[in-house]
Protein backbone atom coordinates (compact mmCIF):
# COMPACT_ATOMS: atom_id res chain seq x y z
CA UNK A 207 0.00 0.00 0.00
CA UNK A 208 2.99 2.34 0.38
CA UNK A 209 3.87 2.37 -3.34
CA UNK A 210 1.82 3.16 -6.41
CA UNK A 211 2.11 0.27 -8.81
CA UNK A 212 1.95 1.10 -12.51
CA UNK A 213 0.07 -1.54 -14.53
CA UNK A 214 -0.07 -1.67 -18.32
CA UNK A 215 -3.43 0.12 -18.29
CA UNK A 216 -2.48 2.76 -15.70
CA UNK A 217 -2.68 6.41 -16.71
CA UNK A 218 -1.14 9.29 -14.78
CA UNK A 219 -1.89 12.92 -15.57
CA UNK A 220 1.16 15.12 -16.17
CA UNK A 221 -0.33 17.50 -13.66
CA UNK A 222 0.38 14.96 -10.90
CA UNK A 223 3.58 13.67 -12.49
CA UNK A 224 5.03 17.17 -12.34
CA UNK A 225 4.26 17.70 -8.68
CA UNK A 226 7.58 19.05 -7.44
CA UNK A 227 8.09 16.80 -4.47
CA UNK A 228 9.09 13.17 -4.26
CA UNK A 229 6.73 12.69 -1.34
CA UNK A 230 3.04 13.40 -1.39
CA UNK A 231 0.61 13.12 1.43
CA UNK A 232 -2.21 10.71 1.01
CA UNK A 233 -5.16 12.22 2.82
CA UNK A 234 -7.43 9.21 3.03
CA UNK A 235 -8.83 6.21 1.26
CA UNK A 236 -12.03 6.75 -0.70
CA UNK A 237 -15.12 4.54 -0.57
CA UNK A 238 -13.57 1.99 -2.91
CA UNK A 239 -10.20 1.95 -1.11
CA UNK A 240 -8.30 4.16 -3.56
CA UNK A 241 -5.69 6.50 -2.05
CA UNK A 242 -6.85 10.10 -2.20
CA UNK A 243 -4.27 12.92 -2.34
CA UNK A 244 -4.72 16.62 -1.71
CA UNK A 245 -3.07 19.23 -3.87
CA UNK A 246 -3.26 22.97 -3.33
CA UNK A 247 -3.06 24.72 -6.68
CA UNK A 248 -1.98 28.35 -6.58
CA UNK A 249 -4.21 30.93 -8.21
CA UNK A 250 -1.74 33.47 -9.55
CA UNK A 251 -4.29 36.07 -10.46
CA UNK A 252 -7.97 36.45 -11.16
CA UNK A 253 -9.89 39.21 -12.84
CA UNK A 254 -10.49 40.69 -16.23
CA UNK A 255 -7.68 43.22 -16.70
CA UNK A 256 -5.77 40.69 -18.75
CA UNK A 257 -2.81 42.96 -19.32
CA UNK A 258 -1.96 42.85 -15.62
CA UNK A 259 -1.93 39.07 -15.42
CA UNK A 260 1.58 38.07 -16.27
CA UNK A 261 2.12 34.80 -17.94
CA UNK A 262 4.42 32.47 -16.01
CA UNK A 263 7.59 31.80 -17.93
CA UNK A 264 8.57 28.24 -18.71
CA UNK A 265 11.57 28.38 -16.39
CA UNK A 266 9.48 29.75 -13.52
CA UNK A 267 6.99 26.97 -14.07
CA UNK A 268 9.69 24.32 -13.93
CA UNK A 269 11.08 25.73 -10.72
CA UNK A 270 7.75 26.32 -9.06
CA UNK A 271 5.15 24.14 -10.70
CA UNK A 272 1.89 23.24 -8.99
CA UNK A 273 1.67 24.01 -5.29
CA UNK A 274 1.93 21.01 -3.05
CA UNK A 275 0.89 20.07 0.44
CA UNK A 276 4.52 19.61 1.30
CA UNK A 277 5.98 23.04 0.79
CA UNK A 278 8.13 22.90 3.94
CA UNK A 279 9.75 19.67 2.83
CA UNK A 280 10.41 21.19 -0.57
CA UNK A 281 12.19 24.12 1.04
CA UNK A 282 14.27 21.74 3.17
CA UNK A 283 15.18 19.73 0.08
CA UNK A 284 16.15 22.90 -1.75
CA UNK A 285 18.36 23.97 1.18
CA UNK A 286 20.03 20.56 1.21
CA UNK A 287 20.55 20.75 -2.54
CA UNK A 288 22.08 24.22 -2.23
CA UNK A 289 24.41 22.99 0.53
CA UNK A 290 25.39 19.98 -1.57
CA UNK A 291 25.98 22.22 -4.56
CA UNK A 292 28.08 24.62 -2.45
CA UNK A 293 30.25 21.82 -1.06
CA UNK A 294 30.55 20.42 -4.58
CA UNK A 295 31.83 23.79 -5.76
CA UNK A 296 34.38 23.88 -2.93
CA UNK A 297 35.58 20.38 -3.84
CA UNK A 298 35.84 21.41 -7.45
CA UNK A 299 37.93 24.42 -6.48
CA UNK A 300 40.28 22.20 -4.46
CA UNK A 301 40.65 19.78 -7.35
CA UNK A 302 41.11 22.57 -9.88
CA UNK A 303 44.79 21.89 -10.34
CA UNK A 304 44.28 18.18 -10.98
CA UNK A 305 41.44 17.54 -13.43
CA UNK A 306 39.94 14.05 -13.33
CA UNK A 307 40.81 12.54 -16.72
CA UNK A 308 39.98 9.16 -18.23
CA UNK A 309 42.46 6.86 -20.04
CA UNK A 310 42.12 8.88 -23.28
CA UNK A 311 42.70 12.14 -21.47
CA UNK A 312 39.03 13.23 -21.62
CA UNK A 313 37.62 15.13 -18.65
CA UNK A 314 35.40 12.91 -16.44
CA UNK A 315 32.26 14.68 -15.25
CA UNK A 316 30.28 12.92 -12.51
CA UNK A 317 26.63 13.84 -12.13
CA UNK A 318 25.00 14.23 -8.76
CA UNK A 319 22.08 11.70 -8.55
CA UNK A 320 18.70 13.39 -8.67
CA UNK A 321 16.84 12.98 -5.40
CA UNK A 322 13.77 10.75 -5.55
CA UNK A 323 14.63 8.86 -8.71
CA UNK A 324 15.18 5.19 -8.14
CA UNK A 325 17.76 3.30 -10.14
CA UNK A 326 16.51 2.47 -13.62
CA UNK A 327 13.48 4.73 -13.27
CA UNK A 328 12.98 8.25 -14.62
CA UNK A 329 9.76 8.74 -12.70
CA UNK A 330 9.81 10.05 -9.16
CA UNK A 331 8.56 7.45 -6.74
CA UNK A 332 5.56 8.32 -4.64
CA UNK A 333 5.37 7.34 -1.01
CA UNK A 334 1.85 7.93 0.22
CA UNK A 335 1.43 8.42 3.94
CA UNK A 336 -2.04 7.80 5.31
CA UNK A 337 -3.12 10.76 7.38
CA UNK A 338 -6.51 9.34 8.15
CA UNK A 339 -8.68 6.63 6.76
CA UNK A 340 -12.24 7.54 6.16
CA UNK A 341 -15.18 6.72 3.96
CA UNK A 342 -17.28 9.60 5.22
CA UNK A 343 -17.19 12.19 2.47
CA UNK A 344 -18.18 15.19 4.55
CA UNK A 345 -16.42 14.10 7.75
CA UNK A 346 -13.69 16.72 7.99
CA UNK A 347 -14.81 19.24 5.41
CA UNK A 348 -15.35 21.86 8.09
CA UNK A 349 -11.72 21.62 9.36
CA UNK A 350 -10.42 22.01 5.84
CA UNK A 351 -12.69 24.94 5.18
CA UNK A 352 -11.37 26.56 8.35
CA UNK A 353 -7.78 26.11 7.11
CA UNK A 354 -8.47 27.64 3.73
CA UNK A 355 -11.01 30.30 4.59
CA UNK A 356 -8.43 33.07 4.30
CA UNK A 357 -6.68 31.69 1.27
CA UNK A 358 -8.45 33.13 -1.75
CA UNK A 359 -5.41 32.33 -3.92
CA UNK A 360 -5.48 28.57 -3.33
CA UNK A 361 -7.77 25.98 -4.84
CA UNK A 362 -7.58 22.77 -2.89
CA UNK A 363 -8.36 19.61 -4.85
CA UNK A 364 -8.62 16.03 -3.69
CA UNK A 365 -7.78 13.52 -6.39
CA UNK A 366 -6.35 10.08 -6.91
CA UNK A 367 -3.25 9.29 -8.94
CA UNK A 368 -2.32 6.66 -11.48
CA UNK A 369 -5.79 5.31 -12.22
CA UNK A 370 -7.16 2.96 -14.83
CA UNK A 371 -8.66 4.63 -17.93
CA UNK A 372 -12.11 4.11 -16.43
CA UNK A 373 -11.22 6.33 -13.46
CA UNK A 374 -9.40 9.16 -15.25
CA UNK A 375 -11.88 11.69 -13.91
CA UNK A 376 -10.37 11.27 -10.45
CA UNK A 377 -7.19 12.96 -11.67
CA UNK A 378 -6.81 16.58 -12.80
CA UNK A 379 -5.91 17.11 -16.47
CA UNK A 380 -4.19 20.02 -18.21
CA UNK A 381 -7.31 20.81 -20.24
CA UNK A 382 -9.07 21.68 -16.97
CA UNK A 383 -6.42 24.33 -16.29
CA UNK A 384 -6.52 25.79 -19.80
CA UNK A 385 -10.28 26.20 -19.59
CA UNK A 386 -9.98 27.62 -16.06
CA UNK A 387 -7.45 30.19 -17.36
CA UNK A 388 -9.87 31.17 -20.12
CA UNK A 389 -12.68 31.61 -17.59
CA UNK A 390 -10.54 33.75 -15.28
CA UNK A 391 -9.35 35.98 -18.09
CA UNK A 392 -12.86 36.39 -19.57
CA UNK A 393 -14.78 36.52 -16.29
CA UNK A 394 -17.27 39.14 -17.49
CA UNK A 395 -18.52 36.75 -20.22
CA UNK A 396 -19.62 34.25 -17.58
CA UNK A 397 -20.80 36.61 -14.85
CA UNK A 398 -24.27 35.57 -13.57
CA UNK A 399 -24.54 32.84 -16.21
CA UNK A 400 -26.07 29.40 -15.78
CA UNK A 401 -23.37 26.95 -16.84
CA UNK A 402 -23.28 23.20 -17.40
CA UNK A 403 -19.98 21.33 -17.19
CA UNK A 404 -19.86 17.90 -18.86
CA UNK A 405 -17.27 15.36 -17.64
CA UNK A 406 -16.25 17.62 -14.74
CA UNK A 407 -14.05 15.02 -12.99
CA UNK A 408 -12.66 16.44 -9.74
CA UNK A 409 -14.62 19.67 -10.36
CA UNK A 410 -11.67 22.09 -10.66
CA UNK A 411 -13.01 23.93 -13.72
CA UNK A 412 -16.56 24.04 -12.32
CA UNK A 413 -15.22 25.61 -9.12
CA UNK A 414 -13.32 28.26 -11.09
CA UNK A 415 -16.47 28.90 -13.16
CA UNK A 416 -18.51 29.28 -9.96
CA UNK A 417 -16.25 32.14 -8.86
CA UNK A 418 -18.09 34.25 -11.45
CA UNK A 419 -21.20 32.37 -12.69
CA UNK A 420 -24.55 32.33 -10.90
CA UNK A 421 -25.24 28.59 -11.21
CA UNK A 422 -22.89 25.81 -12.24
CA UNK A 423 -24.15 22.26 -12.82
CA UNK A 424 -21.03 20.15 -12.50
CA UNK A 425 -21.78 16.75 -14.03
CA UNK A 426 -20.12 13.40 -14.54
CA UNK A 427 -20.80 9.71 -13.88
CA UNK A 428 -20.05 7.33 -10.99
CA UNK A 429 -20.87 7.81 -7.33
CA UNK A 430 -17.23 7.86 -6.14
CA UNK A 431 -16.24 10.48 -8.66
CA UNK A 432 -19.31 12.63 -8.02
CA UNK A 433 -18.66 12.38 -4.25
CA UNK A 434 -15.07 13.53 -4.81
CA UNK A 435 -16.33 16.41 -6.97
CA UNK A 436 -18.87 17.34 -4.28
CA UNK A 437 -16.18 17.26 -1.61
CA UNK A 438 -13.93 19.54 -3.67
CA UNK A 439 -16.86 21.91 -4.17
CA UNK A 440 -17.32 21.99 -0.39
CA UNK A 441 -13.59 22.49 0.29
CA UNK A 442 -13.53 25.50 -2.05
CA UNK A 443 -16.89 27.01 -1.15
CA UNK A 444 -15.17 30.18 0.04
CA UNK A 445 -14.04 30.91 -3.55
CA UNK A 446 -17.57 30.99 -4.99
CA UNK A 447 -19.22 34.20 -6.19
CA UNK A 448 -21.41 35.90 -3.58
CA UNK A 449 -24.64 34.62 -5.15
CA UNK A 450 -22.94 31.68 -6.87
CA UNK A 451 -24.05 28.09 -6.54
CA UNK A 452 -22.44 24.84 -7.66
CA UNK A 453 -24.49 21.66 -7.89
CA UNK A 454 -22.92 18.27 -8.58
CA UNK A 455 -25.22 16.10 -10.70
CA UNK A 456 -25.18 12.89 -12.74
CA UNK A 457 -25.14 13.25 -16.48
CA UNK A 458 -24.16 10.22 -18.52
CA UNK A 459 -23.44 10.83 -22.22
CA UNK A 460 -24.39 7.25 -22.96
CA UNK A 461 -27.92 7.67 -21.59
CA UNK A 462 -30.79 9.57 -23.17
CA UNK A 463 -32.38 10.76 -19.93
CA UNK A 464 -31.27 12.92 -17.05
CA UNK A 465 -31.55 10.92 -13.82
CA UNK A 466 -34.49 12.26 -11.79
CA UNK A 467 -34.89 9.24 -9.45
CA UNK A 468 -35.42 10.73 -6.00
CA UNK A 469 -33.56 7.95 -4.17
CA UNK A 470 -30.47 8.25 -6.39
CA UNK A 471 -27.56 10.37 -5.18
CA UNK A 472 -26.75 13.35 -7.42
CA UNK A 473 -30.02 13.06 -9.35
CA UNK A 474 -31.86 16.07 -10.78
CA UNK A 475 -35.03 17.62 -9.41
CA UNK A 476 -37.71 18.68 -11.89
CA UNK A 477 -36.94 22.33 -11.04
CA UNK A 478 -33.26 21.84 -11.82
CA UNK A 479 -34.10 20.19 -15.14
CA UNK A 480 -36.31 23.16 -16.02
CA UNK A 481 -33.59 25.61 -14.92
CA UNK A 482 -31.03 23.74 -17.02
CA UNK A 483 -33.11 23.96 -20.19
CA UNK A 484 -34.46 27.48 -19.60
CA UNK A 485 -31.37 29.28 -18.38
CA UNK A 486 -28.18 27.56 -19.51
CA UNK A 487 -26.19 29.74 -21.87
CA UNK A 488 -22.78 28.11 -21.51
CA UNK A 489 -21.57 24.51 -21.65
CA UNK A 490 -17.96 23.70 -20.78
CA UNK A 491 -15.97 20.48 -21.06
CA UNK A 492 -12.27 19.85 -20.46
CA UNK A 493 -10.35 16.93 -21.88
CA UNK A 494 -13.32 14.69 -22.58
CA UNK A 495 -12.42 13.36 -26.05
CA UNK A 496 -9.99 10.48 -25.60
CA UNK A 497 -12.10 7.49 -26.63
CA UNK A 498 -14.11 7.46 -29.88
CA UNK A 499 -17.22 5.80 -28.39
CA UNK A 500 -17.30 8.33 -25.56
CA UNK A 501 -16.65 11.16 -28.02
CA UNK A 502 -19.70 9.99 -29.99
CA UNK A 503 -21.77 9.97 -26.81
CA UNK A 504 -20.44 13.38 -25.82
CA UNK A 505 -21.33 15.06 -29.13
CA UNK A 506 -24.76 13.42 -29.18
CA UNK A 507 -25.35 14.78 -25.67
CA UNK A 508 -24.25 18.29 -26.65
CA UNK A 509 -26.52 18.15 -29.70
CA UNK A 510 -29.54 16.96 -27.74
CA UNK A 511 -29.04 19.34 -24.83
CA UNK A 512 -28.61 22.38 -27.06
CA UNK A 513 -31.70 21.48 -29.03
CA UNK A 514 -33.67 21.38 -25.76
CA UNK A 515 -32.45 24.76 -24.60
CA UNK A 516 -34.46 27.91 -24.82
CA UNK A 517 -31.43 30.18 -25.22
CA UNK A 518 -28.54 30.23 -27.63
CA UNK A 519 -25.66 28.39 -26.01
CA UNK A 520 -21.88 28.71 -26.26
CA UNK A 521 -19.83 25.60 -25.74
CA UNK A 522 -16.15 25.79 -24.75
CA UNK A 523 -14.11 22.64 -25.24
CA UNK A 524 -10.49 22.27 -24.16
CA UNK A 525 -8.35 19.31 -25.00
CA UNK A 526 -4.81 18.09 -25.33
CA UNK A 527 -3.78 16.77 -28.72
CA UNK A 528 -2.08 13.57 -27.60
CA UNK A 529 0.37 11.97 -29.96
CA UNK A 530 0.80 8.20 -29.68
CA UNK A 531 2.71 5.60 -31.60
CA UNK A 532 0.23 3.04 -32.96
CA UNK A 533 0.89 -0.34 -34.52
CA UNK A 534 -2.05 0.32 -36.85
CA UNK A 535 -0.26 3.28 -38.45
CA UNK A 536 3.28 2.15 -37.55
CA UNK A 537 3.78 5.81 -36.83
CA UNK A 538 2.92 8.59 -34.41
CA UNK A 539 -0.69 9.73 -34.76
CA UNK A 540 -3.40 11.49 -32.77
CA UNK A 541 -6.47 9.36 -33.52
CA UNK A 542 -8.64 10.58 -30.63
CA UNK A 543 -7.95 14.19 -31.61
CA UNK A 544 -8.66 13.50 -35.29
CA UNK A 545 -11.97 11.93 -34.31
CA UNK A 546 -12.82 14.96 -32.17
CA UNK A 547 -12.17 17.25 -35.17
CA UNK A 548 -14.32 14.99 -37.34
CA UNK A 549 -17.21 15.26 -34.84
CA UNK A 550 -16.86 19.05 -34.80
CA UNK A 551 -17.16 19.13 -38.61
CA UNK A 552 -20.22 16.87 -38.48
CA UNK A 553 -21.89 18.96 -35.80
CA UNK A 554 -21.43 22.10 -37.90
CA UNK A 555 -22.79 20.31 -40.96
CA UNK A 556 -26.05 19.29 -39.22
CA UNK A 557 -28.45 21.74 -40.75
CA UNK A 558 -31.82 20.10 -40.11
CA UNK A 559 -32.17 20.40 -36.30
CA UNK A 560 -33.77 23.12 -34.20
CA UNK A 561 -30.30 24.62 -33.55
CA UNK A 562 -27.50 25.58 -35.92
CA UNK A 563 -23.88 25.10 -34.82
CA UNK A 564 -20.84 27.18 -35.63
CA UNK A 565 -17.34 26.03 -34.69
CA UNK A 566 -14.18 28.12 -34.25
CA UNK A 567 -10.78 27.55 -32.62
CA UNK A 568 -9.76 30.06 -29.94
CA UNK A 569 -6.25 31.44 -29.58
CA UNK A 570 -4.65 30.26 -26.35
CA UNK A 571 -2.63 33.42 -25.80
CA UNK A 572 -4.80 34.52 -22.87
CA UNK A 573 -2.97 34.97 -19.55
CA UNK A 574 -2.04 32.07 -17.35
CA UNK A 575 -3.67 32.42 -13.98
CA UNK A 576 -2.97 28.94 -12.60
CA UNK A 577 0.32 27.15 -12.40
CA UNK A 578 0.72 24.30 -14.85
CA UNK A 579 2.63 23.67 -18.03
CA UNK A 580 0.72 25.23 -20.93
CA UNK A 581 2.10 23.01 -23.67
CA UNK A 582 1.55 23.82 -27.35
CA UNK A 583 -0.74 20.80 -27.81
CA UNK A 584 -3.41 22.29 -25.56
CA UNK A 585 -6.34 23.60 -27.60
CA UNK A 586 -9.56 25.46 -26.95
CA UNK A 587 -12.62 25.36 -29.23
CA UNK A 588 -15.76 27.45 -29.17
CA UNK A 589 -19.05 26.15 -30.59
CA UNK A 590 -22.07 28.42 -30.77
CA UNK A 591 -25.51 26.91 -30.92
CA UNK A 592 -28.29 29.17 -32.18
CA UNK A 593 -31.97 28.20 -32.24
CA UNK A 594 -33.59 28.19 -35.67
CA UNK A 595 -37.05 27.12 -34.41
CA UNK A 596 -38.89 26.89 -31.07
CA UNK A 597 -37.03 24.39 -28.86
CA UNK A 598 -38.66 21.15 -27.71
CA UNK A 599 -39.06 21.20 -23.93
CA UNK A 600 -38.98 18.66 -21.12
CA UNK A 601 -36.69 16.53 -18.94
CA UNK A 602 -35.93 14.08 -21.72
CA UNK A 603 -33.55 14.58 -24.54
CA UNK A 604 -35.56 15.07 -27.75
CA UNK A 605 -34.98 12.53 -30.50
CA UNK A 606 -31.94 13.36 -32.61
CA UNK A 607 -32.84 13.69 -36.29
CA UNK A 608 -29.32 13.12 -37.54
CA UNK A 609 -26.56 11.96 -35.26
CA UNK A 610 -22.86 12.23 -35.82
CA UNK A 611 -21.57 8.99 -37.26
CA UNK A 612 -18.07 7.59 -37.32
CA UNK A 613 -15.77 8.65 -40.13
CA UNK A 614 -15.07 6.24 -42.91
CA UNK A 615 -11.59 4.89 -42.00
CA UNK A 616 -10.56 4.79 -45.69
Ligand SMILES: C[S@@+](CC[C@H](N)C(=O)[O-])C[C@H]1O[C@@H](n2cnc3c(N)ncnc32)[C@H](O)[C@@H]1O
Nearest residue numbers: 374375378379382405406407458459460492493
Ligand atom coordinates in the same frame (compact mmCIF):
# COMPACT_ATOMS: atom_id res chain seq x y z
C1 LIG B 1 -9.87 12.96 -18.82
S1 LIG B 1 -11.19 13.16 -17.67
C2 LIG B 1 -11.32 14.92 -17.57
C3 LIG B 1 -11.82 15.36 -16.23
C4 LIG B 1 -11.78 16.88 -16.02
N1 LIG B 1 -12.64 17.54 -16.95
C5 LIG B 1 -10.36 17.39 -16.14
O1 LIG B 1 -10.01 17.90 -17.21
O2 LIG B 1 -9.60 17.28 -15.16
C6 LIG B 1 -12.66 12.73 -18.65
C7 LIG B 1 -13.95 12.85 -17.88
O3 LIG B 1 -15.03 12.38 -18.71
C8 LIG B 1 -15.92 11.65 -17.87
N2 LIG B 1 -16.75 10.68 -18.62
C9 LIG B 1 -16.35 9.56 -19.23
N3 LIG B 1 -17.42 8.90 -19.73
C10 LIG B 1 -18.52 9.63 -19.43
C11 LIG B 1 -19.92 9.47 -19.66
N4 LIG B 1 -20.40 8.40 -20.31
N5 LIG B 1 -20.76 10.41 -19.22
C12 LIG B 1 -20.28 11.50 -18.55
N6 LIG B 1 -18.97 11.70 -18.28
C13 LIG B 1 -18.10 10.77 -18.71
C14 LIG B 1 -14.97 10.91 -16.94
O4 LIG B 1 -15.62 10.40 -15.80
C15 LIG B 1 -13.96 11.99 -16.63
O5 LIG B 1 -14.33 12.77 -15.54
